[in-house]
Amino acid sequence: MSEERNGRRTDSYYGRPVIKEPVWTWEIPWYFFTGGLAGASAPLALAADLSGNQRLARSARLAALGGAMVSPVLLISDLGRPERFLNMLRVVKPTSPMSIGTWVLSSFGLSSGIAATSDVFGVFPRARTLFEGAAALLGLPLATYTAVLFADTSVPVWHEARKELPLVFASGAAASAGACAAVFTPVGEAAPARRLAVGGVLAEIGAAELMKRRLGRLLAEPYEKEEAGRYSKLATTLSGAGAAVLGLAGGKNRAAAVAGGAMILAGALCERWSVYKAGFQSARDPRYTVEHQRERRRRKGL
């Protein structure tokens, strides 16, 4: 707890934050959603293609391409100086998850673009599997690197969630990809997508709960209060209800599949917003930095 001495909070300078709040804007949680959707849709497309389910493969391929096209627009729009986006491609910097992510997203866009073009226009059929394979491989880091990006900061609720955050994002991506494919594929051919969506939702809710438990009382707090808390509750409700509708009725009724899928997509988006907002909330209040670090010093015996 923050101590009072001489009538003044001692955990910071006039209650001001110790670290700076990130300057990222609304595009970032949306990108985490579209990037995750695209990233998990690519391996889904490959698996559907290999199993001979071309309808499902096409839905997933187009979702991968759609996500890959929207994502860079969101990222460039978030930059303080969008005209200098090309500086991102000046270097390949292994110590910067954002640099690695830029390259993963660019090569993913290229591969999924070729795979989808080949499918829609029926050109380069032989190259398709190759590029589809590349997109599937690149989609895995695309869906998870964003967790590293957040965890590699001094924001306590992101950095201390470093073990569980990739799981939250990967399972949210799986749920999104399954839900999106279930919406755009006839029910008779969408069974694997429904399984992926429902499994993804269960894993997402479980991983988020595990993350909060491992963070402990103090650092789980920002995830449970204010905007982050509201988004988190909304995410669980929407994803849970969507999974129930899609899982129980989505196999018989296309309308149920569309409704359930849409709820799961909205739930995955809300989960990203919850994690994003929790970081801002914890950066704004010096308690989360100072108390957590004081406790660490005590444990070190300093």
Add this chain to the structure above:
Amino acid sequence: MGFFTDTSVCIGCKACEVACKEWNDVPDVIGELTGESYDNTSSLGANTWRHVAFIEQRIPTEVPDADGDVRWLMSSDVCKHCTEAPCLDVCPTGALFRTEFGTVVVQEDVCNGCGYCIPACPFGVLDRREDDGRAWKCTLCYDRLKGGMEPACAQACPTDSIQFGPLDELREKANGRLEMLHEAGVEEARLYGANEEEYGMGAFFLLLDEPEVYGLPPDPEVVTRKLGRLWGAAALAAGALAAGVAAAFIGGGR
């Protein structure tokens, strides 16, 4: 090269803040008195590269019913020019670099405003300037160092609270000063950031209270050191994602 800021002799004159703004042509922000103290800049930021904190403390006295004495802690804060700098590591464009003097500088023509360095910094130093979208911070007067001069803040400081020089020499001076204060009975004096094994800072401080009182983190951490483990956790999650997709096809591809 770096800074040793001895806050025990800081008089809060703000000459360092002003000299920094003048030399580096940092936009001035006037008329934002907080009402809490004589501080009108509040914290380090895009337009404040040296920040003088004014901490008003009441010291209880033996006299019953008396309000007690007031003591002022004043301290000039600055970028720590970390010897392992998280801001530099996470920068995706290479705009942040380490100079030949061992300091950390942002190249303003390369910075693309992504803002990654801002939450990476454990001290809340970097910030994005509203009007141009770029990240700004203390350059330790890179241009002056190149010309063989000392940084503007150190030169302007009338009490030598801000000292500039090679880090090992500064550490020696700091230890001497700490000993002197302890002998004089100022038991609460302590060094912050002078022990390179804890957290290497190219700008360290002699403080008269806990670091958090000055708005400094009590136990800063080089978060970027764990990058390998972070990627490991992401690789596990990516593997789980691939397995999940494959598992969805068990029981038929339709």
